[in-house]
Amino acid sequence: MEVHLHQPETLEEALEILSRDPENAKVLAGGQSLMVLLRSGLLRPDHLVSLRRIEKLQAVAVRDNVIRLGAMVTIRALETSPVVRQALPMISEAAASIGSIPIRNLGTLAGNLCHALIGADLPPSLIALGATIRVVSARGRRTIAAEQFFRGVMQTALEADEIVEAIDIPLLPLDGWGQAYVKVSQRTVDPALIGVAVVLRAEGSTIGDIAIAVGGAGEAPVRACCAERAFRGQPISWGDQFERCLAIRDDVECIADTHASAWYRREILPAVLHRAMARAVRRAREATVQGM
Ligand SMILES: Cc1cc2nc3c(=O)[nH]c(=O)nc-3n(C[C@H](O)[C@H](O)[C@H](O)COP(=O)(O)OP(=O)(O)OC[C@H]3O[C@@H](n4cnc5c(N)ncnc54)[C@H](O)[C@@H]3O)c2cc1C
Structure with missing residues (x-):
């Protein structure tokens, strides 16, 4: 069956597409895991909603002692970004341990969390750091503590019409x-x-x-x-x-x-x-x- 690929340029547009038929649509980030599921026939969505063109999902920003990592920040960027390496060395360390450089170049932070693979390397650090996950749908926004986000093997607290937009991590003082x-x-x-x-x-x-x-x-x-x-x-x-x-x-x-x-x-x-x-x-x- 034909799969429709949507490539919205704004988050609002992506949410609108997703809300039309959430049970038959999947969000596409780096595609490192999703494409495997599609090719093997384990998933057969009618619609793929790519987040690649939505620039604001790629931002890293520090404000009021919180670092906000956009959902589409790549795993490689978490590994190499001077801001992340200095403020969150554990996240860089975990990112550097993932797969290979090509996997890290394409794979994204939210993709790693939402795929919820057993043994995914980013979730433990986010839980230990007290991160919160900002989630948005056409119905509104909510935040989920990283500790509450993971529900089982490839299962999370996300609803079918929701998109992770960013992850907020409180910054620790450096001393001690x-x-x-x-x-x-x-x-x-x-x-x-x-x-x-x-x-x-x-x-x-x-x-x-x-x-x-x-x-x-x-x-x-x-x-x-x-x-x-x-x-x-x-x-x-x-x-x-x-x-x-x-x-x-x-x-x-x-x-x-x-x-x-x-x-x-x-x-x-x-x-x-x-x-x-x-x-x-x-x-x-x-x-x-x-x-x-
Ligand atoms: C060869 C290989 C080796 C790997 N080794 C490791 C490893 O050592 N450690 C490790 O942790 N992982 C490993 N991975 C997994 C890899 O990290 C994941 O494939 C990657 O993190 C998924 O990210 P992605 O951006 O490609 O997501 P995609 O494949 O695009 O999506 C994965 C899932 O997340 C959903 N999704 C993605 N973004 C969002 C969003 N913003 N909002 C809502 N839902 C979203 C998608 O709908 C899909 O269900 C490996 C993968 C491969 C192929």
């Missing part, structure tokens, strides 16, 4: 804060079997605020509250921290798929957290020294 994303995957181009994002603040010799999120382990990325409790207020000194990392096993029910067994994911989960914690602590200490 460290962030890190660490993943384990089968091959370097693959999504994470386990991906852990850590954001923490070093308060003297203890860990103060901390947020941890994990992707790849369960059906959707989640905040790791048990692991956070195991570390919050604890001495920062490194050495016996592996015991604390075991708490993350209480945060997520590991799944089995063609890439790894549930047992394997559960085994490596604390080790990936251990590595991410070590890196975040080192960066927090460096930030404290530089800030003095």
Whole structure:
């Protein structure tokens, strides 16, 4: 059957097209994942609404201690943008770990989130950083906390007529804060079997605020509250921290798929957290020294 490709130049136009028949239309971003689904016949929409010509979806802006990343910002831009690298090193780190340069050149931030692949590399960092996702439809606008956005394997909180327009991420003070994303995957181009994002603040010799999120382990990325409790207020000194990392096993029910067994994911989960914690602590200490 014929698929109609629409290439609107404004968001309003895109929303209007989508609202005519949302159940039979799909938004097209970089096409890296969508085209695979179309070619394999798993999806058969009548309409594709491309966002490529909508310039405002490609913007990166900083205002009132919030960085706003447009939905169509490419993964490669997240990796290389000096603004993102300086303000959100964990996002650049996660972006750099995705696929290959051609994939990152075409793939977009919102495409990575909305496809909601198990092991997608950007969601854990956005959850740990407390990001909110700005969503718009012909019915109006709403914001969804990144923590609430991912519902399961390739399932999100988005309605069929909604478009993600931007992601807002609160900026952290540089002094004393460290962030890190660490993943384990089968091959370097693959999504994470386990991906852990850590954001923490070093308060003297203890860990103060901390947020941890994990992707790849369960059906959707989640905040790791048990692991956070195991570390919050604890001495920062490194050495016996592996015991604390075991708490993350209480945060997520590991799944089995063609890439790894549930047992394997559960085994490596604390080790990936251990590595991410070590890196975040080192960066927090460096930030404290530089800030003095
Ligand atoms: C070879 C290969 C290796 C990969 N490796 C990795 C990896 O290591 N880590 C990783 O995380 N990912 C990986 N990916 C996935 C890749 O990151 C995704 O394909 C990409 O993020 C999808 O982005 P896109 O812009 O191409 O989205 P598209 O393919 O265009 O769209 C994907 C989905 O999101 C929806 N969508 C897109 N934008 C919006 C929007 N603004 N509003 C509403 N819905 C929207 C589309 O309708 C579609 O359902 C890999 C993909 C390939 C092909």
